[in-house]
Structure formats: structure tokens, C-alpha cells
Amino acid sequence: xxPAQASAIAASPRDGALEVLRERGQREVFCxxxxxxxxxxxxxxxxxxVVGSRTCAHLLQSAAGVMIFAxxxxxxxxxxxxxxAGMADCHAELDRVVERLLARRPEIRxxxxxxxxxxxxxxxxxxxxxxxxxxxxLKGENGSEGVRILAYSGSGIETTxxxxxxxxxxxxxxxxxxxxPGAAQSLVMVGTLPDIVEDQFLRLFAELGITxxxxxxxxxxxxxPVVGPNTRYLLAQPFLGxxxxxxxxxxxxRIDAPFPFGADGTAAWLSAAAAAFGIDEMHVxxxxxxxxxxxxxxxxxxxxxxEGKRITFLPDSQLEIPLARFxxxxxxxxxxxxxxxxxxxxxxxxxxxxxxxxxxxxxxxxVERQLDRVRADRPDLTVCGLGLANPxxxxxxxxKWSIELVFSPVHGFDQAGDLAELFxxxxxxxxxxxx
Ligand code: SF4
Numbered sequence: 001x002x003p004a005q006a007s008a009i010a011a012s013p014r015d016g017a018l019e020v021l022r023e024r025g026q027r028e029v030f031c032x033x034x035x036x037x038x039x040x041x042x043x044x045x046x047x048x049x050v051v052g053s054r055t056c057a058h059l060l061q062s063a064a065g066v067m068i069f070a071x072x073x074x075x076x077x078x079x080x081x082x083x084x085a086g087m088a089d090c091h092a093e094l095d096r097v098v099e100r101l102l103a104r105r106p107e108i109r110x111x112x113x114x115x116x117x118x119x120x121x122x123x124x125x126x127x128x129x130x131x132x133x134x135x136x137x138l139k140g141e142n143g144s145e146g147v148r149i150l151a152y153s154g155s156g157i158e159t160t161x162x163x164x165x166x167x168x169x170x171x172x173x174x175x176x177x178x179x180x181p182g183a184a185q186s187l188v189m190v191g192t193l194p195d196i197v198e199d200q201f202l203r204l205f206a207e208l209g210i211t212x213x214x215x216x217x218x219x220x221x222x223x224x225p226v227v228g229p230n231t232r233y234l235l236a237q238p239f240l241g242x243x244x245x246x247x248x249x250x251x252x253x254r255i256d257a258p259f260p261f262g263a264d265g266t267a268a269w270l271s272a273a274a275a276a277f278g279i280d281e282m283h284v285x286x287x288x289x290x291x292x293x294x295x296x297x298x299x300x301x302x303x304x305x306x307e308g309k310r311i312t313f314l315p316d317s318q319l320e321i322p323l324a325r326f327x328x329x330x331x332x333x334x335x336x337x338x339x340x341x342x343x344x345x346x347x348x349x350x351x352x353x354x355x356x357x358x359x360x361x362x363x364x365x366x367v368e369r370q371l372d373r374v375r376a377d378r379p380d381l382t383v384c385g386l387g388l389a390n391p392x393x394x395x396x397x398x399x400k401w402s403i404e405l406v407f408s409p410v411h412g413f414d415q416a417g418d419l420a421e422l423f424x425x426x427x428x429x430x431x432x433x434x435x
Contacts, residue, residue, distance in 0.1 A: 018352060018361065020343060025366025029316060029341060029385065030063070030403075031156030032164025033116065037064050038407065039168055040073045042192045043217050045109040048074040049101065050154070051094065051126060052116030073108070075101070079118050090124050091132075098133050098149075108147055109221035112168060115153035126151035148175060148221060160341040162239040162317045162406065165192060169217060172224065173246035176216070179228030186212040187273060188225045188252065190244070191237030194409040195219070201236075201260075201270075201412060207287045208274050216243070227252050232276050234269070236260065236411060238351075239318035241344045258350040259322035260411045261419060262330040263295035268350070291413035298417025299330055305424040307332035309380040312373075315339035315365050316385055316402040323383075323405065323419075324359065325351040331420060335359045336379045339370065381427060398430045 033056055036048045050056050057076035064072065077097045079090070094113075102108060113126045134149035152167040153159060159167055169190070179186065187210050189201060198215060205213045214225020216233075225231075229251035235244065238259055248254070257272035258265050267288050274284040311333050313320040320340045327333040337360040345352070352361075362370070367388075374382055374397065382392055382399045389399040400423060410419040 018345070021360065021362040023362060023364045023366040023369065025364075025369070027160075027315075027341075027365045027367060029365070030161040031059070031117075032154035032159025032161065032167060033059055033114065033156075034063050034161055035154065035164030035168060036060060036074045036114065038192055039165060039217065042195075042219065043110065043221070044219050045107060045221050046073060046112065047101070047105060047108045047110070048112045048114055049098065050074070050076040050114045050116055051079065051119040051124060052076055052114075053079055053118045056116045056118075073105075079122070079124075090122070091129060094124075094129055095133060102137065102147060109145060110148045110150065112171070113149065113151040114164075114168075115151065115155055117155045117157050120153065120155050120157055126153075145222065150175070162237070162319075163342070165237070166240050166242050169240065169243040170246050172217060173227070173243060173250065176224045176227040176250070178250075179226040179230055183226070183228065183230050184212055185230045185232060185277060186214065186226065187277070188214045188216055188227065188231055188233040188247070190216045190233050190235050190247070191240055192217060193236055193411055197409050197411050197415060200414060204270055204287065204291070205273065208270065208277075208284060209279050210273060210277050229253075232273075234273050235347060237319075238322055238344070238347055239342075241342075241347065244347065254347075256350060258325065258354065259319075261322050261326040262416045263292045263299060263413065264330055265322065265326055265351075266295065266411070266413050266416070267292045288413075295413040295416035299420055301417065302420035302424045303331055305427055306420065308334065309427065310334045310336050310377070311381045311383065311423070312337045312377060312379040313339055314370060314374075314382065314384040314388065314402070315341040315362070316383075317406050318342060318344075319405055320383070321348050321355070321361070322351045325354045326419070327423065328356050328359075329354050330416075331423075333423075336377045337362060337370075337373060339363075339365065341365070381423065383423075398426050400426050 033050060040048055113130050115126050130149045130151040137147040139146045150171040152171045154164040202213060216225060218224050227250045231252040232255050233247050233252045234255045244254060255272050255276045257269045260266040260269035270288055271284055311327060313324060318340050320338050324335040324338040328335055339362040343363040382397055383402050384399055385402055389401055392399050404422060409415045
């Protein structure tokens, strides 16, 4: 895109009277348990114990793929029929399972009890269980560090896919140490990113001159960042509404920015943080210029394949709006419909403002009606879950599996090209097959 086009897009913000199609009906989405797959990789001394059914265990096994053979730090305590019939004391049984687990895995520093549909339906109070068991593990043996026990819900009744991460991080916020009175301004980057991407961002913050930087979730239980009125937080993921609210309850203030996808998105995200810390603009431009240029060059390779192509997103992860913004403003794609399971207007304001006029935005899902719209629109590419991809391909529509966008490193300058590649690949494959 030429600079003139870029500024034209930036200068035509959609106003507050944004029209959103709201739908409720049959949905084709994951439940929040799926978040465990990436959360457990990030928090290296945490364990996730799902209290659920065999269905939940199957879901985790299939989502985690081959990882289940690598002694992962998650498991399912299966609620048996005896428990469901109220014949067993679920709490006593859970206590036994947890004690056995902690004895066998002494390296665990945080244990999450993760609620599921069955545990919620039988009203098993996991918050209470976490408190009760946690009290026994405040200090480890011989005065060593104890185990923190927390509970959240990843059930399909309450959470959709990435909302599981939001629920998990929300429980960590009260555990963050309070900042000292009169402490210098600090920055917390919020949202799970692959280590390699996190390290790139931390390096850039250091070069910008922001030195006091913490990350939520931290890689280790003992490394939770401090929080208080001098904390500024920057969301790296768009699905963290409850975590943000919990941080604000503790005095932290959000830095408003588009999400760090692509060359311009990442530059705007870093610049917003720098502005909040009063860093000189010239210095900011000097620091981010090389990465931004690298990203722009990487994106140029994909422009011929993507420019002018029409794309529809079905709701899945809440990443849809920032990704549509990236594809439209940095690669010239045309978003037709952008569906999201939940729209947080404030957190997405900067990305929404950059979406082209006429983009149809939908929140929630009534899958049959949405598929009818896809068939009527016939976009060049439809981003959707695994359950819908093959049927749509059979109807001659090219698809991109949305789950890859959550599992792959896609944020930041050095991943911009890889992100574009994820969208270009299915189109290329379609062209090759056609020949
Ligand atoms: S939707 Fe409910 S029952 Fe199904 S896997 Fe998720 S938590 Fe378990």
C-alpha cells in the first residue's frame, strides 16, 4: 500500500455508531479448556487439573496432539458416575487426587483447578476447594516455597476458546505483589505469547528505554510482576476483558493501542507504550525503524497473492478484528464479514477504527445463518474452525483453519511475513490444484 493509501485508511475512522450484527444460536467453537494447551507451555512450573468428564479429557488430548506423550503439565480428574449420583464426596476425592499429584510432581508451584461443564452442573465449588487445599500448601516442606492453588472455569457453558486464558489470568491478578508506594512507572505486557516473541518485545522495550517491564503470565510462579496505580498495562491479546478489569481494580491503567500484528500494527503498539512513558518520538522511530522495514519487506512478498482478495472470518478466538485490520491495511485484502465470539469495543477501538468502511461486523453466532451469508458472499478465503473447513472446501470455498492463528507465533515484526503466509498458503494451494 502506498503511504497515501495508508493514511487514507488511518484518516477514515469508523465512528462510535458502529453497526454490529448480533447473533445467538448454534455455535461451532471450542470451549475454554483449550487454552490449557498454550498456557501450560508458558507457565513452566504450573499444572492444570481439569475437573471434568471423559469428553473434556478427549478434547485436551486431541487439541494437544503429540504433546500428550511428553509428560505434560495438565490432566483431567474424571468425574465418575458415582460422583454424579452424589454417592461419593467429591471434595474428599478431589483432595486425594491433588495430594497424590503434588507428591508425585514436587516441581509444581502453581496448580490450577479448572472447572468444566460437568463440574459446574453438579455445582462442585472449585474456588472453595482451591482455598482449602491451598491453605495446606502455603509453605512447602522444610520451609521451601509453597504451592499456589487457584481455580477458574474453562467450561463450554461459560467460556469460548481463548476466554479460557482470560479466566486463568484473572485468577493470577490478585496474586501479583503490590507495587511499593511512590514506585516508578512500570509496564506489564498482558497475554500469552510464545517465548521467542515475548523476548523480541522485551528487547524492543529495553531499547526504547522502558526498563521496568513485567509479563503476565510470567514463566515462573515467583516472577509475577508488581501492580498498582503506577502500572501501565499493554494488552498483547484482544481476548482479555476480565483480566483487564481485574488489573484496573488494582489501579493499573491500560495503554490504548492496536494489536501488534504486522509492520504498522506492531509499530503503533510499541509507539503507544513509548508515548505512555514519555519517550521522545525521534528515538522511538529510530528504534522501531529496522524491524518495521524488515516486516514491510516480508509482507511485500505476499501482496501479489493477497491484494484485492475478499476474506470472511467466522467467530472463533477474538483475534478476528485485529487480523482483518492487518490484512486490509497492510496487504490490501477486503474484509467482507468479520465475526467475533465477543466484541470488546474499548479494547478493539484502535483496530475497529482502521477497518475499511463497509466491513460487516458480527458478534456471536448462529452458524446456519452465517454459512448462508458465506455462500451468498463467496469470499476468496474463509477463516473458520476445523469443523466447518472441509464442508466449505467441498462447496468450492477456500478456507483457512483459525486454530493455527492461535498456536503459531504471529505477533511482532519478525513474524509478520509468517502471518501473511498463513493466509496466502490456502489461496496458493487452490491455484495449484486448479491448474
Ligand atoms: S464443552 Fe464442557 S464437556 Fe465439552 S470439553 Fe469443554 S468443558 Fe468438557
